[in-house]
Amino acid sequence: MLNISNLAKSYGPVRVLTGINLEVKPHDVVAVIGPSGSGKSTLLKCINFLEKYDEGEVRFGGRLVGYTENKGHRRLAPEHDTNRLRAQMGMVFQNFNLFPHMSTLENIIEGPIQVKGVSRDEAIAHAEQLLEKVGLTAKRDVRPTKLSGGQQQRAAIARALAMRPEVMLYDEPTSALDPELVGEVLTTIRDLATEGMTKVIVTHEMSFARDVATRIVFMEAGRIVEEGPPNKIFTNPDNARTREFLARVLHN
Template identity: 55%
Template sequence: MTMATTPTDDIVLRVEDLHKSFGDNTVLTGIDLSVRRGERIAILGSSGSGKSTLLRCLNVLEMPSKGRLFLDGEAIGKPASNGATRYREAELNRLRARVGMVFQQFNLFPHMTALENVMEGPLSVLGHSRAEAAERARRHLAQVGLAEKADSHPARLSGGQQQRVAIARALAMDPEVLLFDEPTSSLDPELVGEVLSVIRDLSEEGRTMLLVTHELGFAYHFATRVLFLHEGRILEDGPPEQVLKNPREERTRRFLDRFTAFRI
């Protein structure tokens, strides 16, 4: 397989020889990935292929078993003798502020309002004043179409609204890279569109984004690049037109055959 080439001066995030195992279960095996500034990458693959684990390793919510991570060309952590990497907590906090994550299950604090959920990162991680954090939170709630829900608790919001609050929370950290881990998989079908619309709007701002999704029609129109993972490896890597309509690999073709039509 021919991997996409990337000018080194434009790479914002890079992993080299990334491995991740949980006990005897090997999930990722030798992932090499460079992400250019402004790229929108859709990550596809069957259940268990390692998609979500890859995202969680990119901001070290899961500790890689082996491999190196670089942000803006700077190595994160120090190599250990066993091939793993040692990370300091302050270093991880800085990394996670710069590489934001939106999860499947929203992960909002139920006792906080939408506004307070979005304020929490700027207050506790970035050290902003309450006034500054609140102004930033209101701006990003408005950006995702939820200005009027600032004082609502998660229990009083629909699933789509909760996910949009989670997106606003990630945006409030002003990340260089946004990671989306199947952000619509927990939503009722009628709520999927409102979340995808927000993600599409963000893509038009030129943000660097990686999205794990099963929404192939959306991936086709959203992505500048598509990865197909199989058994913990990147099996296919290329533009949407090539990977989704003219895949090189038989395993990719079998995966795509399960989808009779693209939809958005």
């Protein structure tokens, strides 16, 4: 579903991603872990081309994301082509980015109606199913300012799912939440993971990553240092830096 080859990204003179190679197959749940500043969020944004990458390539369903190629030359793809691919990748951000002047339901139906041309009745019917799934049926007509942080993030998850994406990308979905609200969001994502949707999750929640992921990717200084199944990475990692990171994080 996703194939990332030799991906590199810089901000001016600062190299933030180097030589990233990663394959995500259908139904994979890939948890990306690592210290702050290791390039995890930038990797997600390159996947759906919210950030332009400088070298290498990202392919989604075999299609090059963000660029077109002709006789060995690469140029930016037309925006509508990139948007068409983005519509198949749901994105949940650290901050919820809900429209404050819209109700929870209106936030969820806006994308399907405006981007996919879904009828309002169909969009509402699907949104109500999603509200039930994320436990927000009672908040259908409430605006985001009246929701807790955990409720806002669950609404954001429902909004992303409303586009019927083929893959979900989560960028530290609990980092902006108070500690007592983290559990409800992780429970929602964990429940959705059992349904088989492909997911790439950047997270600092190690126990959650161990429970939910089919594969762990550990990043350090813009590189993938190690990857493997959770039982291998969390109990017997090969790389010394992975062992050091996990020992410190799990101890804390």
